[in-house]
Amino acid sequence: MKALVPRAFYLDPPEVVARELLGKLLVRRYEGKRLVGRIVEAEAYCGIDDPAAHAYAGKTERNAVIFGPPGFAYVYFIYGMHYCLNISCEPKGHAGCVLLRALEPVEGLDVMARNRGLAPGSDLRLLTSGPGRLCQALAITRLTHNGIDVTSVRSGLHVEDDSRAAGSVEVSRRVGIRKAADRPLRFALAGNRFVSR
DNA sequence: GGAGCGATGTCCT
């Protein structure tokens, strides 16, 4: 049975939410279709206590969403060409968030391939294995999705729990950062072929 | 299959 993940789920600290998001479904409503991926990799960013987090330098116009209430999308633009999707967690005023790094494609694979500019039948790992890739596959941009409520089905982007057992979780260091790189805040489903790198 | 590197916008010092 599929259930919408409620706002209370995101009240916990980011390292808890990141781990518990594994195995859940990210659902994007797009052109009348459902684009669905199972979350297989996520990283925690721990607000103003975490030198690697966007929130570390304090609240700005860009990162305001992560200082707001839990369960909202923080989408930012990086390296001049990629978007990354985070979900805010912890109560309003606390700046934790979780970066979604990889999905296992479940539904709408043909549309994902088109959005990624890939021929049908290409390696499925190219669809959504990586934070920039999954945003492109699901047509998620800052303009369309930053600040939207992922606990509302009407947002066109939400998280579902289909009660499938997630399996064992592998913990490692976060990818692509320089500051606080030694902290074990990356969580992935062990052995899943859609985990990035 | 792995290391090296260029692309390219936005934010912050």
Place this chain on the structure above:
DNA sequence: GGACATCGCTCCG
């Protein structure tokens, strides 16, 4: 002006 929570292409084995 530099850094950046990335990706895909080249070149080399």
